[in-house]
Every structure is written in C-alpha cells, then in structure tokens.
Amino acid sequence: MAAAKWSWERNHIAGRGSDTLPGAKWLFQPLRTGRGCVGVVGIIRDEPGPLLTPDQQRLLDALADQAALAVERVNLARDLHHARLQAETDRLRSALLTSISHDLRTPLASILGSATSLRSQAAVLDAPTKESLLGTIIEEADRLNRFIGNLLDMTRLESGALKPNTSLAELSDVIGAALRRATRILADHRVVVDLPPGLPLVSLDMVLFEQVLFNVLDNAAKHAPAGSVIAVTVRRDADTVTLSISDQGEGIPQADAERVFEKFYRAGGPDRRRPGTGLGLAICRGFVEAMGGTIRAGNRPDGKGAMITISLPVPVQAEMPDEDTMPAGPA
Template sequence: MNRPAPHLQWLLAAAAPAAATAAGFALDGSMSVAGLAMLYLVAVFATALALDRAQGIAASLLCVSALNFFFVPPRYTFEVESAEYWWTLAVMLGLSLALNTLIASLRDRRERAETAAARAAELHALAEALARCEGGQAMAVFAAGWLQEKLGRAAAVFLREDGTLACHAAGAPPSAFNESAVRWALEHGRALGRGCDDWPDLSLWCAPFARSGSEGAVQWLLHPGERPAQDVQQHWLALARQAGLSIERERAAQAARAAGESARAEAARNTLLASLSHDLRTPLAGIMGTASALRTQGDAMPAAQRERLLGNLENEARDMALMADNILQLARLSQPQSELKVEWESVEEVLGAAVQRMRRRWPGTRIELKVTPGLPPVRAEASLLAQLVANLVDNAVRHGGEQPQITIRAGRSREGVFVAVRDQGEGLPPGDEQMLFERFERKPRDGAAGLGLAICRLIAQAHGGRIEAKRCEPGAEFRVDLPVAPHAP
C-alpha cells in the first residue's frame, strides 16, 4: 500500500489524536474514561496502519497525552489522581506501542516478501526472454536492452570473443563503459564499483557472469550520488548471473552443434570417399579396358566392333560425369547456408530439354513425355530441376528391363505441380520405399551406393517440395510435388 509523503504523515499523526479528542468531548457525558480511551485506541490503530513507525509512535504518545490532559481527573493537567487512572494510561501506552511495533513488523515483512517476489519474477522474465533468442551475441544485445529498460540505468553486456571484449551496450555508447573494470571483475571473480569494497569511487557497478572461468560480465552506469544497498546489489548480481548462465549455455550449445555438424560432415566425407572408391571402379575399369583394346587391337577390329567399343567408352564417361554432378550438388545442397538461384521456370520447357538430353544418352530407350497444358511456372533453379529429372530417368532406364519404356508425366496437384517418372521394369524392392532416398544406402538391386535418388530428394526439399516412390503393376513410379506461388506470372 502506498503511504503519504513524510510531511503529510506528520500532519496525520497530529490530526488523529485531535479527531479522537473532539469525539471524546462529544461523548464526554455518556462515557467513562475507559470508554474514551477506546476512542484513542481506534486512532492509534488507524495511524499504525496508515503511517510509518515513527509517525505512528508519535501519534500513540499524543493520544495518551491527550487522554490524560483532557479527560483524566484532574482535567487539563498532566497529573493523575488515582492508581486506577495510572493503570489505564499505562495499559493504553503499552498497547499503543505494541500495536505500532507489530503492524510495522508485519508491514516490513510484507514489503520484503513483495520485493522478493518481484525480483524473482524479474529473474524468471529475463530467463524466459533470453530463451527465445538465438545466438550468444543476440542474447547479449537483448539482455543489455532488457536490463536498461527494467532498471532505468544504462547497461552493457561484455563478452569475450577471440581474445577481446565485445561491448553490447544499451542506453549509452560503448565508450561510456569501463572495460578495465570488466577485466578486473573477470580476473578476480567478484563485483566492483560504488557500494562495493573494490573500486568504490567508480560511478558504475560491474559483476562477472560467474566467480571463476567466466566469459563475460554485466555493467551498469549509476546515477550521480547513487549508492546501491546490499539487497539491491544482490539482486543485480542475480540478474548478471542469470544473463550469463543463459548466454554461456547458448554459446556452449552452439559449440556443441558446430562440433556435431563437423563430425557428421567428416563422417559423410569418409562414407562418400569409401562409396566412390567402390562405385568408380566399374566405369573406370570399363574405360581402361575399352581404351586398352582400342589402342592395341583397334586397327584389326571390324568397324562395327570398334564403333560399339567407342559407344561404350562414351557411355562410361557420361556415367562418370553424371556421378561428378551428383557429388557436387550433394556437397552444395548439404550446406546449411546454401541458396538456390531460382527464377520463374516453365515446367514444360525444363522437361523438354531434359528429355532431349536423355534420349541422346539412351538412344535405344523409349522415353515418352506427357505434360498437361497450361501449367503455371514454378520458382526453381532450372539446372537442378533438370538434374532431378535426369537422375529419375537414369534410374528408370537402369531398372526398366531389357527394352526400357519410360513415361514422364507433369500436371497439376494439390500442392501445385507434379512430375512423375514411371518405368515398366522389375519394380521396387521389398521394404521401406523412403530408404531408397537415403544417401550412401546400398540399393538391393545392384549393390551400389548410388547418390542419384538422394540428390533427387535434396533438390525437391530445397525447392519446398517432396518426392515419393510407389509400386506399380508393372514397374515403379517416382513422383515429385513442387509448390506454386499464389500469384505466379
């Protein structure tokens, strides 16, 4: 409860006994001295509730004095004629002082409890707000602004970064804060500044995140002449520790994530190298064998056989080129910061160009393209979309039987646009279809750890789409769904 200003409290301390005296004169003929004393006790109780302890005690003394002077015989003197009145006055004085002391004690306890609850709420609010930030620097910037707003003082959060102290300030420029004080606080692990035993002449207050091994500190600029009390400093220290705990936990989590990503990347590289060392042997062996046969026996070979060997050499080289493209795209799309060079692309044009290339690559394969007229354009990187289709067609040809027949369809879907590639071959192997898209997963049909389908899924996901495989009678179908913008041109 907000109490009046001190000068007004002194007026009320004098007005309460006066009001009780006026009421006593009005009831003087009908009440005894003991009854009139109750009027003054009511005034004592009211002033004890509304005023501070000093003003309440003063009001109690005035009430006892007024009762004695105006109503205890002999009246209008401070003399007391009998022991009964002495007892009445003594009991009234004791009750008044005890009542003031009790109420003041209860009020102090309530105020301390409210202050503790408010400070605990501030700590909780700071922790909740910092939990919504991402990154140690973002947390430091937010913490400085939050502390400046809540405490009404310019604040700064210092963080060690690459051997230097980075200052994230709010309410004042970074040059207004004392970096030397921060270094001393970090070295000694305790608070310093005005109100502390260390560096008490500084017009600031500074505390490290922790007593030892801390990577940062918090600093406040104090108002002129301000000297924070011990309980206020304890609350500031708790705020500094809470901010530091959140920031250092986030930085540790960032380091752990970076270490995990590095370990996963290293494991992926090792797996990729092991896979490539296996998968490259087949085309390399074919190229070397064909080249050796042409070099040693080329002049003696019939023209048809020489032409067939040259065709095999060209196909093996194309397989290696496709594998190299897949490896490069895998490395690119696996990076968290990878960005696509998207444009508005016509699905029909991208598929038409891809089909022409695949027909040249597989001249003995029947590749049919069916596109629904009027398809909206999609936001895509054309080369990636063409590579996705090429990988699906290449996969279909390899598993489409002796005389593959491939059908490529494109049309509208619930999400936007779909592209489906179907073959008439042996179909999907038993098991989970999604395992076909796992990188480095050994495919049961040929034993190779191919990357083509894994690249297809990465490309689809990079464009906001998805890919799935389903069994057909006969063969299998791979379908890619791509989103379409609401206002596509």
C-alpha cells in the same frame, strides 16, 4: 575499467564498496557459470555512501546468476550447433571422398581397359569387338561427365549462385528434350508418357528442369530391371501441375523417402546400392525449389516401384487458350 577487467579475470566482485579497488565509481559483479566467468555486470549510483543494501546485493546476486544461466544456454546451443556442423562436414567430406574414389576410378578403369585393348590388340580384334570397346569408352566417359556435372551443380546450389531464368513453357517440350537426352540410359526400358492435352504453361527454367527430369530418369533406369516400364505422367490439380516419374524397381523404403534427397545418401544396404554419387535427387530438390515447386519421393500406389513426384504452381497468366475461344484473325 580496471575493476571490470579484474572482476572478469579473477571471477570475483570488484569496485566500489568491495574488497578490491573499493575507490572505483562502479561495482562490477561477475556472471559465473560452471565453466567460468561468461560476463561482467556493472552498476553505479551518484549518491555517496554504500552502493547497495544487503537486500539489494542479494537481488543483484540472483539477477547475475539468472543472466549467467541465460548466457550459458546460448553458449551451449552455439557449441552444439558448431559440433553438429562439424560432424556433418566430416560426414560429407567422407562421403565425397568415398564417392569420388569409387565413381571416378570405376569408369576410368573401364576407359583405360578398353583403350588399352584397342591400342595393343587392334590387329587381331574384329569389328564388332572394336565397336563394343568404343561404346564402353563413350558410355563411361558420359558417366564421368554426369558425375562432374552433378558436383558442379551442387556447388552452385550451396554457394547461392543459382538464379533460375524462368519463363512460361510447355511441359511437353521439356519432357521431350529430357527423354531424347536420356535415350542411351533408357535403352533397356520401355518409357510410357501420359500427357493429357490442354495443360497450362508453367513457369520454369527449361535448362534446369530438363536436368531435374534427366536425373530422375537416370535414377529410375538404375533401379528398375531391364525390360520394365518407366512411366512419365502429368496431371492438372486445380492451381498445380503434377509430374510423376515411376518405375517397376524395388521401391523406396518408407524410412528413406526423405533421406534420398540428402547429399551423398543412397537408399538400401551396400549390396543393393547402384552406381552413382548420391547427388542427383539432392540437386533435383534444389533446382525445383528454386523454381517455386516441390518434389517428394515415395512408391507407386500399387507399391511396385518408386515414384518421384514434382509439383509446380500454375501462374495466373499461364492458361492455354482454347482453340474455340481464341480471337479470330483479321478478315
């Protein structure tokens, strides 16, 4: 192996029949590229005499060059992949730091300001003012709790620790739970639910799917003007149940329809961005896909507002029995 090591380190042919270590049994040919040696190929033959004819040597040189190019392409692809991963890591780190600095400091400042006022001016504040300050503390603390929950959910998704506990469930139950949970953030909007009767059961994790709906409702409430309608619509289409949540806000630019599901991405320019981490819809996609569904973003058919559409497959055993065809009980 001394000849192979010498060939690798010197980027020069070595071994049997060459100028270097000619007494070796093997002939080692370096695989050369513009960035140096990327490997060594060795050949051997039991018969005495010259190992290769001139034509065979030229063939070996050509094959070594082709092998070196192939290895170089693989190395370049790997380096490019690592560079992209590093760039994405740097981007996400920067986005996370920006998000944390803004989305932690803003509610904390409100909490501290309200708590300080209650403590220092309790004797002079009237009851409505005190109630307003307490409401601010609760609202901003809830916002902080959602922020930390989103970070934890994204950590679970990226670590592969998320395993949905799916079971057959009625969408009406999950929608009702999500709307009750979102009562405070939807207080300034009118919610319209269109849920036709006779929908089949769907296979989902009720806790995760409630979080999906809450995130989408929260997103709609942030971008829709006060007093506008947020609509929750469910439809059956063959073997799929589709749930859509639409608002009457500014809508989603076509170029951002897919990007809104990226971590820390928020559509629109800085002057149009609403408070938030940019994690809500990314978490929604991870949760929905883990349950075997799909989620997409777009705008309402009339173009006046955004619409998030979730599609879930209907399991074969999930058809809701019709009351007229249900088996009769014991007489």
